Amino acid sequence: MVxxxxxxxxxxxxxxxxxxxxxxxxVWIDGSEEEKRRLIKEALESGELMELNQEKLPGCYLxxxxxxxxxxxxxxxxICTPTKEEAGPxxxxxxxxxxxxxxxxxxxxxxxxxxxxxxxxxxxxxxxxYSKVGIELTDSIYVVLNLRIMxxxxxxxxxxxxxxxxxxxxxxxxxxxxxxxxYICHFPQDNxxxxxxxxxxxNVILSKKCFALRIASYLGKKEGWLAEHxxxxxxxxxxxxxxxxAGAFPSACGxxxxxxxxxxxxLKKLGYKVWTVGDDIAWMRIGEDGRLWAINPEAGFFGVAPxxxxxxxxxxxxxxxxxxxxxxxxxxxxxxVWWEGMDGEPPERGIDWLGRPWTKDSGEKGAHPNARFTAPxxxxxxxxxxxxxPKGVPISAIIFGGRRAxxxxxxxEAFDWQHGVYVGATMASETTAAAMGKVGVVRxxxxxxxxxxxxxxxxxxxxxxxxxxxxxxxxxxxxxxxxRQDENGKFIWPGFGENLRVLKWIIERxxxxxxxxxxxxxxxxxxxxxYLDGLDINKEIVEKLLEIDKELWLKEAEDSREFLSQFGDRxxxxxxxxxxxxxxxxxx
Numbered sequence: 001m002v003x004x005x006x007x008x009x010x011x012x013x014x015x016x017x018x019x020x021x022x023x024x025x026x027v028w029i030d031g032s033e034e035e036k037r038r039l040i041k042e043a044l045e046s047g048e049l050m051e052l053n054q055e056k057l058p059g060c061y062l063x064x065x066x067x068x069x070x071x072x073x074x075x076x077x078x079i080c081t082p083t084k085e086e087a088g089p090x091x092x093x094x095x096x097x098x099x100x101x102x103x104x105x106x107x108x109x110x111x112x113x114x115x116x117x118x119x120x121x122x123x124x125x126x127x128x129x130y131s132k133v134g135i136e137l138t139d140s141i142y143v144v145l146n147l148r149i150m151x152x153x154x155x156x157x158x159x160x161x162x163x164x165x166x167x168x169x170x171x172x173x174x175x176x177x178x179x180x181x182x183y184i185c186h187f188p189q190d191n192x193x194x195x196x197x198x199x200x201x202x203n204v205i206l207s208k209k210c211f212a213l214r215i216a217s218y219l220g221k222k223e224g225w226l227a228e229h230x231x232x233x234x235x236x237x238x239x240x241x242x243x244x245x246a247g248a249f250p251s252a253c254g255x256x257x258x259x260x261x262x263x264x265x266x267l268k269k270l271g272y273k274v275w276t277v278g279d280d281i282a283w284m285r286i287g288e289d290g291r292l293w294a295i296n297p298e299a300g301f302f303g304v305a306p307x308x309x310x311x312x313x314x315x316x317x318x319x320x321x322x323x324x325x326x327x328x329x330x331x332x333x334x335x336x337v338w339w340e341g342m343d344g345e346p347p348e349r350g351i352d353w354l355g356r357p358w359t360k361d362s363g364e365k366g367a368h369p370n371a372r373f374t375a376p377x378x379x380x381x382x383x384x385x386x387x388x389x390p391k392g393v394p395i396s397a398i399i400f401g402g403r404r405a406x407x408x409x410x411x412x413e414a415f416d417w418q419h420g421v422y423v424g425a426t427m428a429s430e431t432t433a434a435a436m437g438k439v440g441v442v443r444x445x446x447x448x449x450x451x452x453x454x455x456x457x458x459x460x461x462x463x464x465x466x467x468x469x470x471x472x473x474x475x476x477x478x479x480x481x482x483x484r485q486d487e488n489g490k491f492i493w494p495g496f497g498e499n500l501r502v503l504k505w506i507i508e509r510x511x512x513x514x515x516x517x518x519x520x521x522x523x524x525x526x527x528x529x530x531y532l533d534g535l536d537i538n539k540e541i542v543e544k545l546l547e548i549d550k551e552l553w554l555k556e557a558e559d560s561r562e563f564l565s566q567f568g569d570r571x572x573x574x575x576x577x578x579x580x581x582x583x584x585x586x587x588x
Contacts, residue, residue, distance in 0.1 A: 004158045007165040010135065014118060017137050017171050022109045023116035029144060031154020036145070043141045052326070053335030059323035062331055063142055064355060065200050068179045070328060071370045072202035072209070074451050077184045079214070081455065088456030089566045099185050099194075106181055106196045110173040114139040119147050120157035120167075121207050123216075123283075123297035128390035130225075130283055130295050132216070133161040136170035136206045143172060143204050146325060149300035149374045151207040167191070168215055170206035174199045186210060188218035188454050201302055201327060201372055212281045212297050214454035220283070221455065221463045224470070229448045230282040231259035232294050232393065234384050235503055238271030242386075243507045246282045246294055246475075247399035248448040250429045254401075254482060255279070255448075256303055257496060260315035260382050264497040266534035272500065275384035276315070276377075277393055279303070284395060290472030295392040298377065305329050305371040307341040312496065315382045324375040328353040330366030339367035396510045400447065401480045403429040405440070407552050408481035410493055410545040411502045412522035413509055417468035419522070420477025422578035425461050426560035427479065444563045458567035465574055476510050479522070484545050492545055494535070501531050519548045520585035550586050557583050 043049040049061040079087040080096040087093035124131025172195040182197040193210045216227030230246040249255040259279035263272045278296025287293040330338045331351040352358035353368045414420035424447045431441045482495045508514045516523035527542045
């Protein structure tokens with residue numbers, strides 16, 4: 001372990017948590033390769049990991065979670081603030097004193113017979129003033145090995161922390177894995193996260209949604225920056241100039257695919273390239289030049305495996321060929337892995353995610369629908385050379401996206417920052433067959449942050465509006481919808497790599513190179529300004545993709561107003577104003 005004079009509060013907190021959880025031993029994680037080998041050996045011996053075919057998948061391992069523990073549990077996730085109003089109507093709330101009391105009783109003796117791993121981790125690039133440190137205490141080797149991929153762990157984090165008391169405390173124990181006593185609790189005022197009775201990634205890799213979004217969003221409000229559920233991507237044009245875009249998309253809207261987009265042939269021939277800075281989270285601050293600058297606080301990808309293929313995301317497939325932990329996928333007879341939606345024919349047989357023999361005719365899924373891969377971002381073929389730049393990258397455009405069959409056009413630009421915040425605050429997706437419940441139900445997910453905002457969302461909107469006043473050169477804000485359907489329910493736009501054509505227009509708008517048509521909802525492209533060469537789609541269809549149906553939009557405005565009304569008097573009046581102005585423009 002690196003010699004650092006840590007603040008006494010670090011040791012005091014660890015001692016206090018150890019007294020409660022009562023581990024047999026405490027091991028400090030240093031992040032070294034030797035340590036990684038030792039931990040993997042232990043995990044293989046205990047059965048926590050299974051070794052995969054090291055010739056075909058070098059450095060890759062398989063993990064299976066408990067069948068009751070396969071996804072983030074939003075109904076068991078709490079924001080613990082002194083008053084319920086501070087958490088807001090879209091979060092589950094618990095009184096901090098009651099939460100601590102309950103949690104300490106669940107943690108009491110939970111690590112008996114186990115090792116407590118002390119994992120210091122750094123969120124963000126080394127030597128970046130924007131990066132922050134967390135320390136997670138856990139009794140799971142699986143968590144340590146995942147954190148090793150998802151963050152920069154060990155000595156690098158301790159060096160960054162130095163003698164500062166400013167770190168995010170995280171306590172996790174698998175305890176008994178009792179789903180009825182499973183809690184993921186956040187204490188924004190205390191910089192603390194506690195997770196008990198889960199072993200599944202999103203609930204227990206506390207660096208991810210818990211720190212990087214829920215706690216960080218609160219810190220951002222307090223300190224004057226933004227922690228967002230956004231990808232960061234760089235688009236290089238034929239001259240070599242790279243423009244960076246941040247984008248927020250709810251699940252099942254193609255976020256990871258966009259982050260690792262491969263240009264279609266006609267644009268590739270022109271010299272366009274796409275660079276991945278981050279696939280999930282952006283921390284954004286105002287730079288010295290008055291622009292918004294973003295870092296990706298993570299070091300890895302925690303992606304959904306089913307549906308990932310060379311057809312949908314070749315760069316992800318290349319990334320996960322080595323040094324990857326797979327969770328709840330099918331184990332093939334040759335020691336490799338498979339999941340639904342992968343390229344080629346399903347294997348004849350294998351061992352499913354529950355550890356049972358499986359055949360392709362069994363009618364059962366081989367991989368869990370939420371099966372995951374954890375892979376180092378550095379392995380991604382499209383990773384940007386700027387992804388670990390301590391300064392971050394300058395953001396020219398922010399994109400909000402949803403899955404709408406009829407309402408939203410392919411792309412439109414907000415009139416200004418305030419209008420853009422309204423667009424983000426009311427963005428929505430229609431449920432697909434893959435989601436629970438009815439198909440086509442509209443679900444609002446402001447800025448794709450509904451499950452991840454660590455405080456009252458009305459205050460979060462106010463923070464966005466306030467940030468807009470402080471950014472001298474703010475990014476332009478856009479909305480995209482790749483999922484417009486025709487009368488037969490077929491997608492009109494081809495999507496995937498072709499989405500770069502829309503990003504090209506967005507960049508040209510940011511550079512003032514193209515004009516746009518003013519509509520009641522924002523600026524829409526002229527068809528001739530969209531680069532459609534080599535695309536089998538006629539101009540009439542593209543016109544259709546850009547149509548604004550006033551009646552549908554009036555209903556949309558009413559639905560949005562109803563959604564916003566839940567925030568009561570705390571909702572910034574600017575958003576009501578934007579809603580009224582939208583209705584007025586639509587009624588002309």
